[in-house]
Amino acid sequence: MTERTVTIDVHKDLFGANEEAAAENAELFSQSGIQAFDIMGSVGTGKTQLIESLCERLKGKFRILMVAGDLATRIDADRVAAHGVDTVQINTGTACHLDARMLRVALADVDLSEYDLIFIENVGNLICPAGYSLGVEKKIVVVSVTEGPYMVRKHPLTSKRADMVVINKIDLAEAIGFDMDALVSDVREVDASIPVFKVSSKTGEGLNDLIGVLEL
Ligand SMILES: Nc1nc2c(ncn2[C@@H]2O[C@H](COP(=O)(O)OP(=O)(O)OP(=O)(O)O)[C@@H](O)[C@H]2O)c(=O)[nH]1
Ligand SMILES: [Mg+2]
Structure with a gap:
């Protein structure tokens, strides 16, 4: 029996060009007084639900734009649009992530002065x-x-x-015997100081604390 593990390096130049485009986006957001948040996570972890719940709580206070990254559909953008929030859909086709240039192209026709917050749902x-x-x-x-x-x-x-870890669906934790402390300790192992928030995007538990820490 063999047990091999191979580590593969992705070419650094690819990331270098993206970092430059990201710096330009950051400058653009700063000029327009916009705070933008990149929401990442596995399929079905609750990214859209979290954004919907945050939009419900924040839309009276901020002008919000949601950018949805998805391979093929407008489903998530439409879910957020149902809350009366403006949306831009990016269909990436085969790409498993958004990059800074895609975001720039998607926002090219958007008047950024009309917004205070951008929630970006990544693929x-x-x-x-x-x-x-x-x-x-x-x-x-x-x-x-x-x-x-x-x-x-x-x-x-x-x-x-990441700058922050959100543990979602805590309303289901007890029913499935989930060890929350073990997950938090796994996060601490990776980064001892990163903020960790336990929330239920469905019931709303923990969301006010999250909003408070985001200073929104
Ligand atoms: N019980 C419970 N269900 C949740 C919670 N958050 C999301 N869900 C449900 O989980 C499912 C997936 O949620 P989505 O928000 O679509 O997940 P997503 O991360 O956006 O999924 P993709 O965009 O497909 O990657 C939906 O049925 C949600 O209603 C939560 O906090 N508690
Ligand atoms: Mg989604």
């Missing part, structure tokens, strides 16, 4: 989105209790590159 997976800066204020990774206990340990780079 659903825990791997690619973490590698690409978009020029946002914060990268937030959403993990949930229904993805199994090892998401953070299996994808340490995502938590490492």
Whole structure:
């Protein structure tokens, strides 16, 4: 029996060009007085639900734009649009993440002076989105209790590159015997100081604390 592990390096230039475009986006957001948030996470972890719940709570106070990254549909953008929030859909085709240039192209016809906040839902997976800066204020990774206990340990780079970890679907934790302390300790193992928030985007539990820390 053999047990091999191979580590592959992706070419650094790809990330270098993206970092430049991300810096331009950041400048643009700063000039327009916009705070932008990149919401990352696996398929089904609750990214759209979190954005919907945040929009419900914040839309009276801020002018919000939601940018949805998805391979093929407008489903998530439409869910958020149903809350009366403006949306831009980016269909990436085959790409498993958004990058800074895609975001710039998608916002080219948008008058950014009309917005205060941009919530960007990245393409659903825990791997690619973490590698690409978009020029946002914060990268937030959403993990949930229904993805199994090892998401953070299996994808340490995502938590490492994020500014905040949101543990979602805490309303389901007890029913499935989820060990929350173990997940938080996995996060701490990767980054001892990253903020961790436990929320239910469905019931609203924990969302006010999250909004408070985001200073919104
Ligand atoms: N019980 C419970 N269900 C939730 C919560 N958040 C999301 N869900 C449900 O989980 C499912 C997936 O949520 P989405 O918001 O679509 O997940 P997503 O991360 O946007 O998924 P993709 O865009 O497909 O990657 C939906 O049925 C949601 O209603 C939560 O906090 N608690
Ligand atoms: Mg979604």
